[in-house]
Amino acid sequence: MLGIQRACRRHVFPILSRRNATLQTSAEGSSQIPPSLLSTTSSATVPPENARSSTDLPTKSDEPSESSSAPKPRSKAIVPRRRPNISLENPRKWNPPVKKGLLPAYDEAMKLIEHDSKTLKKEATELRKRLEALSGGASGENVQDREAEVESIRKKLSILDIQAYINLPSVRWKAANGMADMTKPVYRQLVEQKWRTRGDLDLLMERIHQMNVIPDLLPTFHPSLDLRITFPEPPPQSTYLRTRVKRRHTAVEPGSYLLPEQTRRAPRLYTSVFHTETRLYTLAMIDPDVPDPENSSFTTYLHWLAPNIPLSATSKSPLVLAPPLTYYVPPHPQKGSPYHRYCLFLLPQPDAAQSMKIPVIKDDARRGFNLRKFCENHGYDVSAGGGAHMWREVWNDTVSDIYTDTLKLPEPVFAYPPVQDRYGEVKKQSKYSK
Amino acid sequence: MRPPQSITAVLRTPSSSKSTSRIFTRNAGRKVVASDPQNEILRRSLYPSNIRNKETPTGTWRPDVMKALRRAIPSKQAHETIERAWLLHERHMRWKRNEEAERKFESMRRAMAELEKVDPILFKEANRVEDPRKRTPAEVELSKSLRGAPKKAMESRLPGLFPREMRLPTDTPPREGWVYNWRP
Numbered sequence: 075m076l077g078i079q080r081a082c083r084r085h086v087f088p089i090l091s092r093r094n095a096t097l098q099t100s101a102e103g104s105s106q107i108p109p110s111l112l113s114t115t116s117s118a119t120v121p122p123e124n125a126r127s128s129t130d131l132p133t134k135s136d137e138p139s140e141s142s143s144a145p146k147p148r149s150k151a152i153v154p155r156r157r158p159n160i161s162l163e164n165p166r167k168w169n170p171p172v173k174k175g176l177l178p179a180y181d182e183a184m185k186l187i188e189h190d191s192k193t194l195k196k197e198a199t200e201l202r203k204r205l206e207a208l209s210g211g212a213s214g215e216n217v218q219d220r221e222a223e224v225e226s227i228r229k230k231l232s233i234l235d236i237q238a239y240i241n242l243p244s245v246r247w248k249a250a251n252g253m254a255d256m257t258k259p260v261y262r263q264l265v266e267q268k269w270r271t272r273g274d275l276d277l278l279m280e281r282i283h284q285m286n287v288i289p290d291l292l293p294t295f296h297p298s299l300d301l302r303i304t305f306p307e308p309p310p311q312s313t314y315l316r317t318r319v320k321r322r323h324t325a326v327e328p329g330s331y332l333l334p335e336q337t338r339r340a341p342r343l344y345t346s347v348f349h350t351e352t353r354l355y356t357l358a359m360i361d362p363d364v365p366d367p368e369n370s371s372f373t374t375y376l377h378w379l380a381p382n383i384p385l386s387a388t389s390k391s392p393l394v395l396a397p398p399l400t401y402y403v404p405p406h407p408q409k410g411s412p413y414h415r416y417c418l419f420l421l422p423q424p425d426a427a428q429s430m431k432i433p434v435i436k437d438d439a440r441r442g443f444n445l446r447k448f449c450e451n452h453g454y455d456v457s458a459g460g461g462a463h464m465w466r467e468v469w470n471d472t473v474s475d476i477y478t479d480t481l482k483l484p485e486p487v488f489a490y491p492p493v494q495d496r497y498g499e500v501k502k503q504s505k506y507s508k
Numbered sequence: 509m510r511p512p513q514s515i516t517a518v519l520r521t522p523s524s525s526k527s528t529s530r531i532f533t534r535n536a537g538r539k540v541v542a543s544d545p546q547n548e549i550l551r552r553s554l555y556p557s558n559i560r561n562k563e564t565p566t567g568t569w570r571p572d573v574m575k576a577l578r579r580a581i582p583s584k585q586a587h588e589t590i591e592r593a594w595l596l597h598e599r600h601m602r603w604k605r606n607e608e609a610e611r612k613f614e615s616m617r618r619a620m621a622e623l624e625k626v627d628p629i630l631f632k633e634a635n636r637v638e639d640p641r642k643r644t645p646a647e648v649e650l651s652k653s654l655r656g657a658p659k660k661a662m663e664s665r666l667p668g669l670f671p672r673e674m675r676l677p678t679d680t681p682p683r684e685g686w687v688y689n690w691r692p
């Protein structure tokens with residue numbers, strides 16, 4: 075079919091050539107993994123000769139007998155490469171979906187759209203000239219009228235700038251395929267529209283409300299920017315590959331379960347911001363489900379707090395957080411506790427231009443951190459927008475490692491108090507009388 | 509909940525995979541012609557057919573729709589472009605019609621304002637809204653003496669409504685020519 079976008083991307087695995095096992099390769103531990111997936115720093119792995127690409131990988135673990143003789147010419151394996159994902163750095167050209175003349179309705183539609191676009195662009199340039207003329211001369215008498223006219227022209231211009239391009243298929247295609255130039259208002263509009271109406275925001279809000287993050291941590295939250303996070307993918311099933319395969323970062327669906335080993339390091343934060351001016355945001359990551367046995371309840375734990383993050387439509391992704399900040403503590407859901415929710419918030423600071431002095435929260439002050447109080451104390455307006463995300467985790471063996479290595483605390487184990495067996499005594503007695 | 513998807517969104521997703529489980533089909537297509545279909549109905553409700561080669565009777569599952577859509581619409585992008593162009597065209601037509609109506613209204617309003625200045629009495633007359641059903645006493649007398657079609661014309665064919673007896677416009681004139689002494 076012409077021009078149908080494939081939803082599923084076929085994963086092209088490189089063709090590997092097997093070779094007969096020899097003593098050397100078996101001793102080195104031959105791997106069938108293509109060189110691109112191997113980490114170059116791991117010295118334990120050496121790919122077999124035939125499967126190697128011409129250029130890279132140091133030959134650290136070559137046998138001494140081999141290195142003494144002249145290096146054998148390594149035959150290139152034909153590894154079909156996959157072109158990099160479409161983005162602004164690797165752009166692709168838009169092609170018309172149907173050949174000219176094949177679909178007359180399409181050709182007529184293109185004529186109409188292009189004519190309309192031209193008309194609107196002309197109108198926009200004329201308005202700009204008028205705006206320049208207005209703002210140039212300043213007569214003291216009708217300043218108010220002048221200002222009103224300037225305002226109305228600006229409003230009209232903002233509409234024209236979008237409408238002149240929004241119907242063009244090339245523009246819509248670029249916005250839908252990761253090549254949106256966020257300096258232009260039409261792309262900002264299209265990306266925001268997609269985020270709001272095509273299901274991503276709805277999914278986030280569904281998860282946030284259904285898992286009660288919103289009444290628990292904050293009274294309300296209405297995101298104004300798209301926050302996406304990536305964590306490394308879960309480890310492979312086979313223990314052999316666990317240390318040999320470089321794990322890619324994958325996007326996290328809000329509300330999904332992650333393994334503690336995936337979240338040992340801080341996530342990469344990607345944002346789509348729709349305002350052109352740079353505003354400052356504060357990042358906070360909270361776990362509201364830490365067991366509090368003293369009160370037979372649950373309390374919160376602050377995992378991460380980073381203030382004064384500058385964000386705008388043109389800021390780079392992923393986010394780079396500058397110190398001073400309360401450093402990232404990996405999630406450690408305790409054994410015996412139900413699943414923990416880990417909630418990320420990007421809160422807009424009350425003064426968008428002014429840096430806030432937020433003290434670094436000490437480790438003992440992380441537990442019992444009240445986000446509502448924190449927002450109140452520092453003047454955050456929670457309903458002013460921002461970004462949010464969340465995921466869930468459950469205890470597994472890795473959490474014990476986190477306690478010993480990272481937190482350096484004894485691992486607590488929780489359980490429900492044992493249910494008293496009312497008939498314990500009765501059961502011990504013999505049922506049948508002599 | 510994700511919002512309801514449009515036709516173009518439906519095209520984006522690949523068709524669902526069909527299960528390839530073994531189905532015993534010996535009695536699947538058995539058609540028992542009997543005067544009383546009770547047993548047949550019982551059999552079908554207890555053991556519904558699980559051969560998936562056509563859509564369900566009530567249209568709740570239609571496996572052939574995606575294939576048909578893919579043949580009918582060569583490109584989702586082209587469909588979207590054509591749709592947008594058509595809506596844009598309709599918008600322009602709407603704006604043109606509204607502008608024309610506004611221009612006419614404005615011109616009328618200016619004329620009435622002028623009339624008000626010139627002659628207030630005529631202005632008041634021009635502003636009066638006539639009830640089309642009102643009849644003068646003379647007309648009432650006349651209607652009492654009428655019968656049949658002229659009576660109907662007086663009672664139900666009100667001024668302001670669409671003239672029901674209007675001659676249908678045709679490309680060519682009638683063979684009999686124009687009827688000068690037409691009566692309702």
